[in-house]
Amino acid sequence: MKAPMSKDVKELLSNTQNSKKLSGIVLRANRLGIDPVIINEDGKKITLVRVSPFSVRSIKKAK
Amino acid sequence: MNIVFNAVLVSLLLLPGVILRLSYLNIAHGKRTFKTTFAEELFISIILTFFIQFAGYALVRLLFIPVHEPTLFLLLINSDKTLLHELNPRSILLFFTYSTFAYLVSWFLGAWIRKLAMKKFWDVNYPIFRLHNDWYYILRGIIEESENGKKYFKEVKNVWVDILVENSEHSFIYSGFLFEFILSKEEGLDRLYLSGVRRRKFEADKVANDFAAIEQKDLTINKPPNVQQISATEEPDLDDYEDERYYYMPGNTFVIPYSKIANINIFYYDEKDSDNVDTI
Numbered sequence: 097m098k099a100p101m102s103k104d105v106k107e108l109l110s111n112t113q114n115s116k117k118l119s120g121i122v123l124r125a126n127r128l129g130i131d132p133v134i135i136n137e138d139g140k141k142i143t144l145v146r147v148s149p150f151s152v153r154s155i156k157k158a159k
Numbered sequence: 160m161n162i163v164f165n166a167v168l169v170s171l172l173l174l175p176g177v178i179l180r181l182s183y184l185n186i187a188h189g190k191r192t193f194k195t196t197f198a199e200e201l202f203i204s205i206i207l208t209f210f211i212q213f214a215g216y217a218l219v220r221l222l223f224i225p226v227h228e229p230t231l232f233l234l235l236i237n238s239d240k241t242l243l244h245e246l247n248p249r250s251i252l253l254f255f256t257y258s259t260f261a262y263l264v265s266w267f268l269g270a271w272i273r274k275l276a277m278k279k280f281w282d283v284n285y286p287i288f289r290l291h292n293d294w295y296y297i298l299r300g301i302i303e304e305s306e307n308g309k310k311y312f313k314e315v316k317n318v319w320v321d322i323l324v325e326n327s328e329h330s331f332i333y334s335g336f337l338f339e340f341i342l343s344k345e346e347g348l349d350r351l352y353l354s355g356v357r358r359r360k361f362e363a364d365k366v367a368n369d370f371a372a373i374e375q376k377d378l379t380i381n382k383p384p385n386v387q388q389i390s391a392t393e394e395p396d397l398d399d400y401e402d403e404r405y406y407y408m409p410g411n412t413f414v415i416p417y418s419k420i421a422n423i424n425i426f427y428y429d430e431k432d433s434d435n436v437d438t439i
Binding site for chain 1: 295298299300301313314315316317318319334335336337338339340341342354355356357402405407409411426427428429430431432433
């Protein structure tokens with residue numbers, strides 16, 4: 097099943113160099129606890145607003 | 160009376176409930192991905208059949224089509240007295256016409272109820288309306304609870320996952336955007352497809368904490384980081400933000416089997432236009 101993925105992120109991931117940058121941005125932002133900002137193919141600035149972190153460690157253990 | 164005939168008749172009468180249930184669970188990409196017993200499915204189908212047949216009977220009577228209940232009853236209990244009743248071609252044709260109509264209605268009703276259940280979040284709130292296993296709801300978005308205590312499914316724009324994979328020598332964390340997942344009936348989840356994946360050793364965690372502390376120290380509390388600091392195209396070059404602990408996986412698609420996964424940390428992202436925003 098398809099997981100949700102926005103058009104802008106999909107486009108950036110389709111290019112290897114952009115994909116590498118994008119994952120670097122998100123990793124760094126996650127580490128700093130801030131929302132990552134990306135610039136899409138049209139040059140528009142978009143913030144990926146973190147909705148809520150969620151760990152499912154306990155779900156697997158409970159199975 | 161032949162007992163096979165009796166079994167066929169009972170099956171034909173029970174079929175609308177089974178068809179409705181099958182139609183309800185006939186989702187995209189999908190077989191049923193949650194566990195139920197045969198007894199549970201049979202019970203649900205019998206209950207559904209009862210309602211459908213009752214409504215069908217009421218409709219037939221409303222249309223003044225004759226129904227000879229004693230004959231049907233005798234056929235159901237496999238009684239020899241049935242021979243005394245007349246089973247003419249017309250009554251048999253009427254029965255099959257009614258049955259075909261009931262099957263078609265059941266199929267479309269199942270599909271319609273599924274759409275309604277997803278729209279009204281019945282599949283999240285009531286086990287009998289469940290469509291997928293828990294992983295579907297975890298990986299597609301977030302389930303939240305409204306003020307009146309009802310759960311609803313909140314769609315998100317992007318899902319980022321950190322996955323811990325253990326082998327005999329090392330544990331690795333794979334991080335990337337999730338774009339597809341395959342559910343399974345037995346394990347719940349079969350595999351995950353990621354894109355833009357980076358990998359690092361789990362042991363590097365401690366170093367990361369120290370690194371983050373140093374980086375946090377640089378960000379003064381009164382001066383939040385400018386968005387340009389982490390934008391994709393602004394200077395300084397993004398290579399400055401690359402973490403040396405990570406190795407970028409150069410492929411388009413990275414597949415992780417569920418059997419290899421120790422645990423998953425998930426970030427859900429919504430999106431907003433930031434053109435008018437200077438700082439976060």
